[in-house]
Amino acid sequence: MFSLTRIANQMRVFGGSQVLKSRASQRATTLGRDQENGVSVRRMSGKSLNVPPSAEFVARVSGIATMCKLPFQKTADGLDAAFIGVPIDTGTSNRPGARFGPRHIRAESALIRAYNGWTRAAPYESLNVADIGDVNVNLFDLKDTCKKIREAYREIVATGCIPLTLGGDHTIAYPILQAVAERHGPVGLIHVDAHADTSDMILGEKIGHGTPFRRCVEEGLLDCKRVAQIGLRGSGYSPDNYEWSRAQGFRVVEAVECWHKSLVPLMKEVRAQMGSGPVYLSFDIDSLDPAFAPGTGTPEIAGLTPIQGLEIIRGCRGLNLVGCDLVEVAPAYDTTGNTALTGANLLFEMLCVLPNVKYY
Numbered sequence: 155m156f157s158l159t160r161i162a163n164q165m166r167v168f169g170g171s172q173v174l175k176s177r178a179s180q181r182a183t184t185l186g187r188d189q190e191n192g193v194s195v196r197r198m199s200g201k202s203l204n205v206p207p208s209a210e211f212v213a214r215v216s217g218i219a220t221m222c223k224l225p226f227q228k229t230a231d232g233l234d235a236a237f238i239g240v241p242i243d244t245g246t247s248n249r250p251g252a253r254f255g256p257r258h259i260r261a262e263s264a265l266i267r268a269y270n271g272w273t274r275a276a277p278y279e280s281l282n283v284a285d286i287g288d289v290n291v292n293l294f295d296l297k298d299t300c301k302k303i304r305e306a307y308r309e310i311v312a313t314g315c316i317p318l319t320l321g322g323d324h325t326i327a328y329p330i331l332q333a334v335a336e337r338h339g340p341v342g343l344i345h346v347d348a349h350a351d352t353s354d355m356i357l358g359e360k361i362g363h364g365t366p367f368r369r370c371v372e373e374g375l376l377d378c379k380r381v382a383q384i385g386l387r388g389s390g391y392s393p394d395n396y397e398w399s400r401a402q403g404f405r406v407v408e409a410v411e412c413w414h415k416s417l418v419p420l421m422k423e424v425r426a427q428m429g430s431g432p433v434y435l436s437f438d439i440d441s442l443d444p445a446f447a448p449g450t451g452t453p454e455i456a457g458l459t460p461i462q463g464l465e466i467i468r469g470c471r472g473l474n475l476v477g478c479d480l481v482e483v484a485p486a487y488d489t490t491g492n493t494a495l496t497g498a499n500l501l502f503e504m505l506c507v508l509p510n511v512k513y514y
C-alpha cells in the first residue's frame with residue numbers, strides 16, 4: 155500500500171481540505187519516488203495536483219466534509235475531473251430523501267484513501283480533481299431545477315472537466331446528458347439500475363426519476379446501439395417491463411441474468427458494444443440489493459451485490475468516459491450509513507477508471 159509522506163509540514167489546511175504545496179509538486183518533472191534529505195517523497199509532473207490528506211496526519215472527522223476531503227473549488231476551471239452534488243428528490247415516486255444524498259456521501263467518503271488497493275490506480279497522480287460543491291436547485295419547481303442543472307453542467311463540460319455527480323434522484327441524468335451531448339454528440343450509456351427509467355409519463359408528468367432515458371432518446375442524446383442497462387428487476391405494469399428499451403436497440407441485462415456469477419465477462423462484451431465513442435455511466439444505488447444498500451427510495455429485492463457493482467465500474471476501464479453519476483441515496487433509510495459509504499466508494503472507483511488515470 156502506498157502512502158504520502160512528509161505532508162504534515164508541507165501542506166496548507168483550509169476548510170478540512172489540503173492542497174499539496176511541497177517542493178516535490180512544485181519542482182518535479184517526473185513521477186515516482188525520490189529521496190529528499192533521506193526521506194521518501196512523491197513527485198508529480200507538470201503541475202501541482204490536489205491530493206487528499208492522509209489519516210496518518212489529519213483526523214478524518216476534522217474539517218468540512220468535501221468529497222474524499224479534497225479541496226473545494228468554486229468552478230471546474232483547471233480541473234480534469236470534479237465531484238459535484240445535485241441535491242434533489244422532487245422527482246421521486248416513492249420514498250423521498252435523496253436531496254440529502256450528496257452531503258451524506260461526502261461525509262462517508264472521509265474513509266477513502268488516495269490509491270485503489272487492488273487495481274493500483276493512482277487518480278491523484280494523474281488528474282487534477284476537486285469538489286466543486288452543489289448545483290443550487292429549485293426544490294419547488296422540477297422543470298426549473300432541470301434548467302439549472304443543464305446550465306451548470308454546460309459550464310463544467312465546456313472546460314473539458316469530467317463531472318462525477320452525487321445525486322439526488324435519477325431525474326438529474328436527463329439535464330446532465332443534455333449538457334454532455336451538446337459537447338460530445340450522442341453518447342453511449344451504461345445504466346446500472348433496478349429500473350429502466352424509460353416511462354413516458356408518471357401522474358401526468360413527463361419529467362421525473364422514472365422518465366429520464368425516454369426523454370434522452372426523444373431528444374437524440376443517446377447512441378441507442380451503445381446503451382446497456384444492467385440489473386433491471388421487479389414487478390411492472392406489463393408482462394415485459396423492458397420491451398420499449400429493447401425496441402430502441404438497448405442491451406437489457408436483467409438482474410436474474412447476473413445471479414451467482416461474476417460480471418467480468420459481461421463487461422468485456424459491454425466494452426466492445428461501447429467502442430471508442432463517448433460513454434456516460436449512470437449508477438442508481440438501488441441496482442444493489444437492499445440488503446446491501448437499504449437507503450434508497452424505490453428498493454427492489456434480489457439485486458446486484460457490491461462486488462458486482464465494482465466489476466461493472468472496473469470493467470469500464472479503457473472506455474472514453476465523459477461523465478458519471480451515483481444517484482438515489484436516501485439517508486433517512488440508511489440507518490448504518492452503509493448505503494452512503496458504498497456510494498462514496500463507487501464514485502471513487504469511477505474516478506479510478508476515467509481516461510488517463512495512472513496505474514502502478
